[in-house]
Amino acid sequence: ETGVTQTPRHLVMGMTNKKSLKCEQHLGHNAMYWYKQSAKKPLELMFVYSLEERVENNSVPSRFSPECPNSSHLFLHLHTLQPEDSALYLCASSQEGGGSYNEQFFGPGTRLTVL
Amino acid sequence: GQNIDQPTEMTATEGAIVQINCTYQTSGFNGLFWYQQHAGEAPTFLSYNVLDGLEEKGRFSSFLSRSKGYSYLLLKELQMKDSASYLCAVMDSNYQLIWGAGTKLIIKP
Numbered sequence: 001e002t003g004v005t006q007t008p009r010h011l012v013m014g015m016t017n018k019k020s021l022k023c024e025q026h027l028g029h030n031a032m033y034w035y036k037q038s039a040k041k042p043l044e045l046m047f048v049y050s051l052e053e054r055v056e057n058n059s060v061p062s063r064f065s066p067e068c069p070n071s072s073h074l075f076l077h078l079h080t081l082q083p084e085d086s087a088l089y090l091c092a093s094s095q096e097g098g099g100s101y102n103e104q105f106f107g108p109g110t111r112l113t114v115l
Numbered sequence: 116g117q118n119i120d121q122p123t124e125m126t127a128t129e130g131a132i133v134q135i136n137c138t139y140q141t142s143g144f145n146g147l148f149w150y151q152q153h154a155g156e157a158p159t160f161l162s163y164n165v166l167d168g169l170e171e172k173g174r175f176s177s178f179l180s181r182s183k184g185y186s187y188l189l190l191k192e193l194q195m196k197d198s199a200s201y202l203c204a205v206m207d208s209n210y211q212l213i214w215g216a217g218t219k220l221i222i223k224p
Contacts, residue, residue: 004157042119043158043202043214056211090157101146101165102210106157 002026004107006091012113013081021076021110023091031096032074033104034066037088049074050096081114088112117141119215121203126221127193135188135201135218143208149177149188150202152217158202161188190220198222 004025013019025032034046048056049068063085065077074091088111092104120138127133139147146165150158164170164179164186176189190197200217207213 040123040216042216043204043212045211048211096210101163102206103148103160103163104212106159108155108157111155 004091004093004105006089006107006110008110009108010111010113012115013078014115015081015083017081018077018079020078021089021091021112023074023076023107025072025074025091025093025105025107027093027095027105029093029095029105030071031094031102032068032071033092033094034074034076035090035092037090037109043090047076078112081112083114086112086114117207117213119203119205119213121201121215121218123216124219124221126223127190129193129195129222129224131193132189132191133193133220135190135203135220137186137188137203137215139184139186139203139205139213139215141205141207141213144181145206145208145210147177147179147186148204148206148212149186150204151199152202153199161201193222195222195224 007022031050036044046060047066052068063080067075088109090109091107094102094104118140149161152158162177169178174191179186200219202217203215204212
């Protein structure tokens with residue numbers, strides 16, 4: 001596997017379900033991100049982990065719960081979601097520091113539909 | 116507040132040139148990025164500008180004017196595979212990326 005992978009690619013869930021999205025990066029990066037992408041809207045940053053510590057929350061509802069067990073893996077736990085949470089959820093990683101411009105590498109996303 | 120503006124949709128002809136504009140108002144500036152996103156796929160990095168001027172990379176070029184809060188992405192010799200959304204993003208003073216809503220580019224034969 002190379003780059004950033006995400007599973008599942010598609011997910012349909014009811015409002016009472018609990019599910020988790022998984023992201024894995026194979027680039028040796030030290031920062032990982034969760035974004036929400038809705039049609040015709042800017043990417044919304046949800047969570048940032050740098051060196052496995054959460055550094056940004058951006059007032060995301062508590063029904064979204066991130067987990068970063070190590071620098072290569074990132075999870076987004078979902079529970080009691082609303083239909084308006086239906087969107088493409090993108091994971092990204094970057095190498096922070098070292099004088100670079102911190103280009104972010106994205107996974108293919110999970111297309112989430114909440115019924 | 117912070118804001119990135121770019122056109123919602125543009126149409127161009129195969130073989131032609133198209134310029135996609137991006138204007139921004141952000142708290143500080145640490146560079147501007149352009150990403151390409153094909154439908155149903157991940158955004159992929161195209162270019163980064165932090166100094167004024169033009170950066171050329173093959174058929175794609177990106178221009179930045181920090182004093183005007185303005186950038187453009189120039190695509191030459193358009194190909195059908197260039198049909199995609201093009202996302203403009205600015206890194207603010209906190210090194211956080213502020214994203215535009217993207218420009219959907221439609222290429223016609």
